Amino acid sequence: xxxxxxxxxxxxxxxxxxLRLAKPGHALLLTEDAIYAATQAVAASSGIAGAVKTLKVYxxxxxxxxxxxxxxxxxxxxxxxxxxxxxLVAEHPNNQSWL
Numbered sequence: 001x002x003x004x005x006x007x008x009x010x011x012x013x014x015x016x017x018x019l020r021l022a023k024p025g026h027a028l029l030l031t032e033d034a035i036y037a038a039t040q041a042v043a044a045s046s047g048i049a050g051a052v053k054t055l056k057v058y059x060x061x062x063x064x065x066x067x068x069x070x071x072x073x074x075x076x077x078x079x080x081x082x083x084x085x086x087x088l089v090a091e092h093p094n095n096q097s098w099l
Contacts, residue, residue: 001026002092007099008033009046014098019047024054029080029088031060035069043074052076060085 003022009015015037022028028051030038037046038059044050051057052074061079064070073079080088089095 002088002095003028004095004097005030005034005037006032006097009037009042012099015046018096018098019051022051022055025056027056027058027088027092029058029060029085030077031063031085033067035059035063035067035073038074038077039069039072040074041072048077049074058084058088 001023003018003026005015005018005028007014011033015034018028036042038048038057048057053076057077058080059073059077061081061084064073064079
């Protein structure tokens, strides 16, 4: 399953809910303001630092670049472009967008 989160962990509890319900081996894609949760400064408090141990965690590169976060992501988070986003959706027939 692919989980897609687009809101900041500081704005909503969507990421926390997602991380609570995601199963080991699932994939998580962070887009828009959700990419802040994967930065080195807040990955521990947002839960992403722990999530990379059991989930495949991705962040959308254009959103990373737009927010000036290039080079600031915690280890274990893989940046993907729009083509990679499409590949993830195709690879995971079940996906959940967390609003």
